[in-house]
Amino acid sequence: MTTIRIGTRGSPLALWQARHVTELLRAAAPERAVELVEIETVGDQVRDVPLVQLGGEGAFTKAIQQALQAGRVDVAVHSLKDLPTFAVAGLMLAAVPKRGPTGDAFVSKRHRAFADLPSGAVVATSSLRRKDQLLHCRPDLKLIDIRGNVETRLRKLADQDLDATILAQAGLVRLGLADQITEVLDAAWMFPAVGQGALGLECRTDDAATRMILDRLNDMPTRWAVLAERAMLRGLGGGCQVPIGAVTNIAGGVLTLRGVVLPPDGTQRVEAEIAGPMEQAELLGQGLAQQLRERGAEELLKSI
Numbered sequence: 024m025t026t027i028r029i030g031t032r033g034s035p036l037a038l039w040q041a042r043h044v045t046e047l048l049r050a051a052a053p054e055r056a057v058e059l060v061e062i063e064t065v066g067d068q069v070r071d072v073p074l075v076q077l078g079g080e081g082a083f084t085k086a087i088q089q090a091l092q093a094g095r096v097d098v099a100v101h102s103l104k105d106l107p108t109f110a111v112a113g114l115m116l117a118a119v120p121k122r123g124p125t126g127d128a129f130v131s132k133r134h135r136a137f138a139d140l141p142s143g144a145v146v147a148t149s150s151l152r153r154k155d156q157l158l159h160c161r162p163d164l165k166l167i168d169i170r171g172n173v174e175t176r177l178r179k180l181a182d183q184d185l186d187a188t189i190l191a192q193a194g195l196v197r198l199g200l201a202d203q204i205t206e207v208l209d210a211a212w213m214f215p216a217v218g219q220g221a222l223g224l225e226c227r228t229d230d231a232a233t234r235m236i237l238d239r240l241n242d243m244p245t246r247w248a249v250l251a252e253r254a255m256l257r258g259l260g261g262g263c264q265v266p267i268g269a270v271t272n273i274a275g276g277v278l279t280l281r282g283v284v285l286p287p288d289g290t291q292r293v294e295a296e297i298a299g300p301m302e303q304a305e306l307l308g309q310g311l312a313q314q315l316r317e318r319g320a321e322e323l324l325k326s327i
Contacts, residue, residue: 026056027233030087030096033061034172039197040222041100044240047120048098051239060096062087081107088114091225097233099225103218103249104191106225108257117234118224119249121242123193125220125270126207127153130180130195131187136206140164144186147179151287153189155266156213158289173198193220214268214283217252221245244273244301251280251304251311258312259284259320273301282311284320293320 027048031041038059045057064086081088083105091099092113103119129137140146140161147169148154154166167185169176173194180188192207224240226233248271261267261284270281278301284293295314299307 025054026058027052027098027236028058028060028096030060030062030090030099032064032083032087036173036194036198037100037102040102043197044098044100044120044222044224047240048236052236055236060090062090062096088225091227094227097226097230098237101223101225103221103223104216106218106223108217108253111225113227113229114225115228115234116223117226117237118240119242119246120222120224120240122245122248123220124196124207125215126192126210127213127215127219128190128192128195128204129187129206129208130177130190130203131205132181133186134205137187137208140186147176147183147185147188150189150216152216152266152268152285153213155285155287155289156268156283156292157189159285159292160212160289162289173200177203191216191219210270214270214281217256217267217269218249221249223249247278247301247304248273251278251308254305254308255280255282255311255315256308258309259315259324261324265324276301278304278307280307280311282315284315284323286323286326291319291323293318293323 029041029044031037041059048057064083084101087099088111090096134140142163143165145165145167146157147167149168149170157164157166169179169188173190176188176190192204195201195204224237226237252269252271255269256267259267266285268283272279277298279298281296285291293315295311295318297307297311297314
């Protein structure tokens with residue numbers, strides 16, 4: 024029996040994602056065995072500095088992609104929000120399974136809702152996108168960096184006597200920690216990251232057999248949505264560590280994409296929206312990027 028080797032990070036959330044993909048593969052290709060190969064990335068090795076100081080782009084994906092290029096694994100499983108939008112030689116985004124929750128979760132042991140935070144409250148997050156949207160809404164907050172896996176961040180919430188932290192809803196749900204969520208922040212003002220809640224499965228472009236199997240795992244509404252979001256991000260020249268957010272909805276074959284860009288201090292907010300046939304996802308994303316640029320997003324991005 025031929026084995027499909029899945030490259031994954033070793034964090035609890037990454038392993039959950041890889042095991043989830045394993046079950047999908049076993050259902051789609053029962054004739055193939057599946058093996059997990061854990062790979063340590065730069066983002067795993069260096070945990071005491073903000074991601075932007077690591078270069079941000081590819082901190083959690085590059086090592087796995089290199090293993091895929093070298094033939095040590097056959098499939099790479101990524102949190103799609105961590106996967107850079109630029110092409111990597113010999114690799115392709117072969118599948119995007121059905122998306123999980125896309126929201127940002129407010130977690131607090133002291134306050135019943137985000138609106139209850141007092142002036143000067145200390146909120147932890149390592150995401151520039153979250154920081155800038157928080158500051159735009161509440162410039163009085165004190166924001167601090169926090170690194171580590173989900174469980175580590177939850178522990179730091181208590182150990183460092185913080186008022187709150189902001190985490191991806193999908194990660195908490197997937198780890199069985201949904202009961203830790205105090206409130207899911209309103210996507211009307213807290214736009215999720217591009218690809219948030221979705222998984223990206225990469226393989227080698229010349230591996231036709233694996234490509235054919237992975238194609239069975241595609242959830243097309245999810246794939247159209249993330250292709251639009253990633254095209255917008257690429258059109259803005261941004262990466263996963265840039266304060267750009269996206270909200271996508273598909274109904275009746277029509278894809279509606281909203282995007283936001285903010286400066287580091289959150290004092291400004293540039294938003295735009297576009298809609299069209301979901302099959303034109305990438306064109307819609309490119310069009311929205313152009314709209315955002317015309318509204319001033321380019322100057323904001325230059326300030327980062």
